[in-house]
Amino acid sequence: MATALAANSDSRAITPALDQIRAALGDNSVIADRASLAKYVDSGSLAGPDAPLPGAAVMPTSVEHVRALLAIATQHRIGLWPLVGSGPFAASADRAGQLVVVDPQRMNRILEVNEKYAYALVEPGVTYAQLHDRLRDGNPPLWLDCASQPSSSPASDFVNRSFGYTPYNDHVIMQCGLEAVLPDGSLVRTGMGAMPKSSSWQLFKYGYGPYTDGSFTQSSLGIMTKIGIWLMPAPPACQPFMITIPREEDLHAAIDILKPLKITMLIPNTVVVSHLLDDAALSAPRSKYDSGSGPISASAAAKIASDTNRGMWNIYGALYGVPPGIAVGWKVIQDAFSKIPKAGFYTNENRKDDPVFAYRSQLMCGVPAAPPSTTRQWNAGGHAEISQVIPLTGAHAARAFDLAKGIAREHKFDYPCSFQATWRSAFLAGTIPFDPNSADDRKRAQACAKSIVERMAKSGYGTVAAPAEIAAEAASTYSAHNGAFWNMHRKLKAEFDPRDVLASPFPLSKQT
Ligand SMILES: Cc1cc2nc3c(=O)[nH]c(=O)nc-3n(C[C@H](O)[C@H](O)[C@H](O)COP(=O)(O)OP(=O)(O)OC[C@H]3O[C@@H](n4cnc5c(N)ncnc54)[C@H](O)[C@@H]3O)c2cc1C
Known part of the structure; x- marks a missing residue:
């Protein structure tokens, strides 16, 4: 960490701005000591323990x-780089020290929970x-x-277009109305919120x-300050299953x-079709x-399968509604x-002591949960x-699995992964697990990740x-069409943010 802590020494360049921020937001709104800034950087990223720190972080309240x-x-x-707290902040070494993380942890008011219409309006720091x-x-x-x-x-998961595990899985579909401050300082409300007195x-x-x-x-076109999300009325029953x-x-x-x-x-x-190694990584390194x-x-893989009573693939889904309807669905x-040889069928009734199934069951039944371990921990944290x-x-x-697993093996890595079936497609969500303290591992992991991106794209994925x-x-x-998609978004970015004030991992800002 010592190298990382030294990496933001050019934060002197932002000192006048930080003085002004302290005057406007209060002394305790700025974090500039290097030990505290370390939490915004992921030491298990491809940049490893030398990942450069931001110059500072600020915590607005309004x-x-x-x-x-x-x-x-x-x-x-x-x-400015908005983050919810866990990061990662991931700017290049020559820019990082001039970037300030905007951490909304103090903008954490739940503004409304509407039980009649099943929605919430929250600030971006609400977890x-x-x-x-x-x-x-x-x-x-x-x-x-x-x-x-x-x-x-909910705010960062909307910005990231994440998917969860209940029927309300698609966070962009389930978002309704937002408020953002644009780089020119204007405050915008979208949808019906653009109308004064909207009901x-x-x-x-x-x-x-x-x-x-x-x-x-x-x-990175604005800093979101409020987001509306639809909430799912709890059904009479929820039956998670595992196959x-x-x-x-x-x-x-x-x-x-x-x-x-x-x-x-x-x-x-969302139905998760989890490879044995992905499930194994949720319980132990x-x-x-x-x-x-x-x-x-x-x-070793065969031993994991027998010790944990799992298949090479493990399917997780859930049925919702009244118990007789659930019983019919489960039979279907x-x-x-059962056409698949030796498929095994489980519910919470006949799989009581499985921490991974318990964790996934909570997520599928609307309860935020963390697993005993994570795929991030599988190999030394990289x-x-x-x-x-x-x-x-x-x-x-x-085809996609064979291709990605084959590339990971070429680079001498495991490929813990799962398919996450949402509407008409599935994410193939894979991890290249490497040792972040080894420069060789980091280099191979980066080459492996690049190769997966390129060769999957050639196959249409x-x-x-x-x-x-x-x-x-x-x-x-x-x-x-000659990069028309990114050209359009660069034009939008240039129009919204001509001074390139807002940075993010997405390649629209020159700040990163
Ligand atoms: C253990 C683990 C499991 C995961 N599982 C899943 C999964 O099952 N499904 C899935 O889809 N994803 C998954 N992810 C990815 C995860 O959903 C994203 O990493 C998440 O959206 C980021 O959350 P965060 O709080 O770290 O956000 P941050 O990294 O803080 O923010 C995410 C993005 O939003 C931007 N942002 C944040 N706040 C604002 C704001 N106020 N205004 C404008 N922009 C903002 C940031 O600049 C950044 O680009 C997982 C991640 C982890 C660590």
Whole structure:
């Protein structure tokens, strides 16, 4: 960490701006000591323990503070990087010290929970854990769809276009109305919120005129200060299930069986088809099973499968509604998957002591939860997470998995991954787990991640999430019509933010 702590020494360049920020927001609104700034940087990223720190972080408490910050940043030509707290901040070493993280942890008011219409209006620092605590005692009870960790927030998950695990999984669809401060200081409300005295800001998404909410996702066009989200009324019953598929080659058949069940919405939530290693990584690090280097041995994998009573693929979904309807749906699902040799069928009744199933069950039933371990911890804490979108068919799933796993093996890495079937497609969410303290591992992991992005794109599978260090490579695969897509967004960025005040991992800002 010593090297990282030294890396923001050019933060002197932002000192006049920080003085002005302290005067406008209060002395205790600025974090500039290096030990405290370390929390904004991910030491398990491809940059490793030397990941450069931001010059400072600021904690506004109001919209007026956010406006003041933008004015000061514009005047001093420094960059602002909004983050919810866990990060990652991921700027290059030559820029990082002149960037200031905007941490909204003090903008954490739950402005409204509307039980009649099942929505909430929150500030960007409100976490899933906080909102869930508030909803727990509601009448009627409302569920929260959580995409990652209880410490993350509905606002950042919307900006990131994350998907959770209940039927309200798609966070862009379930967002309704937002408020943002643009780089020029103007305060914008979208949808029905653009109308004074609107009675339906959180009830109807579109308003009149262009629909712009999506423009605030993965874009750095504004700092969001409020977000409306729809909440799912708790159903009479929720039955999570798990289906184990012993052989890796049966992925093809499993996804073909799953497709009609998803498209007809017989299974209405995100269905996770998790590889054995991905499930294993949620309960313990790799060293528990195999102390060697390189991809895990077949014998160690077989031992994990038998110790944890899992297949090479493990399907997780849930059924919702009244118990008789759930019973019928579960029978349809079991009949369909029983065509796969030795498929195993589980619910909470016959799988009581499985911490991974318990964790996934909580997420599928509207409870923010954290697993005993994470895929990030699988190999010494280094993780490069990359997701592609594939059409929801067995042939595509098998082809994409073989390709990505093969590339990981070429680079001598495991490939813990899962398919997450949402509407008509699935994410293939994979992790390259590496040792962040080894320069060689970091270099190989970066080459591996780049190769996956490039070769998957050649097969028609677009990357939708990638480490900041390879954001440019991921973006360059969206190159149709001479890069018209990125050209359009660069024009928008130049118009909204001519001084390039807002930075982000997405390749629109020159700040990073
Ligand atoms: C253990 C783990 C499990 C995960 N599982 C899933 C999963 O199952 N499904 C899934 O889809 N994703 C998953 N993720 C990814 C996760 O959802 C994203 O990392 C998440 O959206 C980021 O949350 P954060 O609080 O760290 O956000 P941050 O990194 O703080 O922010 C995310 C983005 O939003 C921007 N942003 C934040 N606040 C604002 C604001 N006020 N205004 C404008 N822009 C803003 C940031 O600049 C950044 O680009 C997982 C991540 C982890 C660590």
